[in-house]
Amino acid sequence: MTVGAETDSEARRRAVMWSDGGDRVIVGPLKGYHHETYAFPLPPESPLRPRYAWGKLRSPRSGVLWYDRRCFASEDRLLLMLKGRVDRVPESVEVTPGVYLQGFVEGRPPGGGPLPGRPLSGHHEGQLARLFQQVVAIKTDEFDDLPRTCLPDGHPVLDDDSTVFLNRLTDFTATQVYDRHAEEYGELFERLGVRRRALEALALPAGRLANRPFALVHGDLHRHNFIVDHAGDLWTIDWELAMIGDPLYELATHLHLMRYSTRDAQRVGTMWAGAVEEVRPGASREWQRDLPYLLAYKRVQSVFTDVVRAAVGLGPRNDPHRVVLPVAAWKVRRVLEAAKGPLGLTQVPTVPQVMSAYAGWLKRSGGATAP
Structure with missing residues (x-):
């Protein structure tokens, strides 16, 4: 966690308003993708006192992709x-209409x-x-x-309907992660051996999974x-x-x-x-039989999302050939290995091969920008 302002955002101004000590005690923004979050000590009159000594305020980041x-x-x-x-x-209270304060654990x-x-x-x-x-x-x-x-x-x-539920998860990843980024990252997916048909193969015929409440x-x-x-x-x-x-x-x-x-x-x-x-x-009906299907989806989903996340992280301000790229390549290689079976890969790219795929993509694209 970091102390001090990184932005003069509405979320931070609200945190200052509700903190016991003003701007000098605000901690954040905390690490997080979907929200801008600040933590701060609560004043004695806070509705979360005495159950919590600290609170946090979160504000959704605009334009982020939900994976x-x-x-x-x-x-x-x-x-x-x-x-x-x-x-x-965590307990949550509405401090003003539409603005919520959470207890910080x-x-x-x-x-x-x-x-x-x-x-x-x-x-x-x-x-x-x-x-x-x-x-x-x-x-x-x-x-x-x-x-x-x-x-x-x-x-x-x-x-x-557990089968419909899993198929909708698969469809979300196919349309909202892969298709949405195919134009920008399609070549990168291809070089890594990650293809849309791996998601299509996860779709199950009606009634394949046991229905659990x-x-x-x-x-x-x-x-x-x-x-x-x-x-x-x-x-x-x-x-x-x-x-x-x-x-x-x-x-x-x-x-x-x-x-x-x-x-x-x-x-x-x-x-x-x-x-x-x-x-x-x-609630656990046929869980041992059906668990591999859901695990296969989670492993493939991680590949599709982590390939995009790694690309977004390799922005033009970073030097991908020193620190950022090797770490990103190692993470991508790890999820590729875990999903080798459902992806239909006979051989998983090595870390240098993953680095080469990203380096080539960066050279041609000029780097990624966060969605």
């Missing part, structure tokens, strides 16, 4: 609805930092099981009053969206990608992002199935 299909227009309104239903999620990610593959502690895994139960127990019609953004028809699928899913349960507070308890933050859909998607996303060992992934999967089945019979 994930989501359902709720306002994360803050969703958090208001979750209060009292889900343990240890002080702590650290579990494990003390980014440790890919490391499982959660037994205590935190138990709290994660409770989270799985609480979100799957909420009836979907309780979300009817929240503004929706789901594609393609403006509202979430509520017919409990739809539920709320967080949709982004990775290590940096968990915070361990000073009491040692696990909080879940950043609900901006939440949606209503197949509850198995929650497990698939979590396993994909956490990169557990095979043994730990099986144990967490069994834990998830037992937890959700206890409160919502049928």
Whole structure:
């Protein structure tokens, strides 16, 4: 986190207004793609006191690309609805019409930092099981009053059709990530062996997946969206990608992002199935058979999104041949390796080959600009 102004934005001015100490104590903007976010100590009269010592204000960044299909227009309104239903999620209050203040959870990610593959502690895994139960127990019609953004028809699928749900996710990635950027990045995708037909191949015939009762899913349960507070308890933050859909998607996303060992992934999967089945019979129906289909989608989705993210990060102000390009190439190569099977790759490009593909694209395009 950084202290001091980087911009004189409306979000920062609002943060100064609601902070205890004015501009000098504002922290931010915090790291984040979709929102401009500032944290600050709360004054004694704040509606979030004494539960939180710090608060945060978030403002959507204009013109950013959403790489994930989501359902709720306002994360803050969703958090208001979750209060009292889900343990240890940030509280949100509407301080002025349309402006929300969130409680800032002080702590650290579990494990003390980014440790890919490391499982959660037994205590935190138990709290994660409770989270799985609480979100799957909420009836979907309780979300009817929240503004929706789901594609393609403006509202979430509520017919409990798991096959349709997965196919709509695949269609979103094909149309909103690949097609939207094909003109600018099509040659780059081609050189990396990433083709649209890999997404088309993920589409399943009707009835291929077992139908599980739809539920709320967080949709982004990775290590940096968990915070361990000073009491040692696990909080879940950043609900901006939440949606209503197949509850198995929650497990698939979590396993994909956490990169557990095979043994730990099986144990967490069994834990998830037992937890959700206890409160919502049928929520784990045929989960072991269907999980590979959702994992295949998540792995392919990561390739399509990370190829574009890496290209956007290699802007004209960076020197791609020293630091930025090798790191980006390593990340892209890693997701290509993970998705080798569903992408139909017989051989994954090496890091130098990925670097060469980006270097050639940069030379011809003059660099990328953020969407």
